[in-house]
Amino acid sequence: MPKLFIKNMVCKRCIIAVEHELQKLDLKASHIELGEVTLQENPNLLQKANLEKALSKIGFELIDDRKSRIIEKIKNTIIVLVHQQNNHAKLNLSDLLSEELHQDYSYLSNLFSEIEGITIEKYFIAQKIERVKELLVYDELSLSEIANLLNYSSVAYLSNQFKKTTGLTPSHFKQVKTNKRKPLDEV
Template sequence: MNNTTLYIKNMVCNRCIMVVQDLLGKLGFTVLHIELGKVLIQETPEKADLERIRQALEAVGFELIDDKRDRLIEQIKQEMIQLVHNCNGELKVNLSDYLSEKLHHDYSSLSKVFSETNGITIEKYFILQKIERVKELLVYDELSLNEIAALLNYSSAAHLSSQFKSITGITPSEFKKQKTHLRKGLDQIV
């Protein structure tokens, strides 16, 4: 029996992993390994099984990815989400080198396919992810702006503030003062 890798769109957090793992278990599949956007199952599903998986995933807001190009786009997004939201301060090389190494593709080809598919650059998507992370940290109110800047590899709090304002239209301190904090789900960022 061969193992099968399934690629799943919109898996953006640990809760998503738990939901997908539970769903596949209920459908009778053995999950050998699971991570954001990717599941290794023990079985080799037939066409009808894949359709059941697809329908079950869609019912809870996920999407099974068949197309090779779409898989690559999802892998790019998952690497950036992981980097921004789970690997606090770990980006010590530039983003292009990081993605090339992780995905084993030339950065120019990654950049081209990402831009063509999403209508924005990888760098812009990365900035949008970082801004959502800044919003989250501001709402928690446990770190200073200087600490948030250091955590997300900004050169300074001033640079973070400038980028935050250019994306959101308000400063981080204005955002903190708001009664409702308008944040986007990670799967809703382009």
């Protein structure tokens, strides 16, 4: 079955949006996940061009080259881990990525740094901080509960990492209502 790789899919709503565009173009998907669509049939050139145009209008992009697909898969794996699974992985990040992508972690790490200009670890931390911001804005969990939920070893470690990344303490961030979270595709 043919696969399409799509850049900037970061949440369940992205999956719904892509699914909607596929339906409008009468393209049948057997499976859709972040960054990847498995179609039942190969699209013809006109369908693919129309899909590219439709996806572009809503902020997505078809990816054709192998390296970009790997980078997108790394990002999507981290996003799912942090934002949907709350970082409760049984493996450490390097093992998880190696297992998910069937690649040596040093290759993935070097490729990610080369293409993105930051390390996988810094990207992972940025995603965790965005999740912390989200949870702080919801104001339903204590900082201790957030630290536990996101697998931080302590509240102090979370606070230090938060301050280093944002310039604010978590409590000060909560007080300042002008702080906005970044869209996940901009982290």
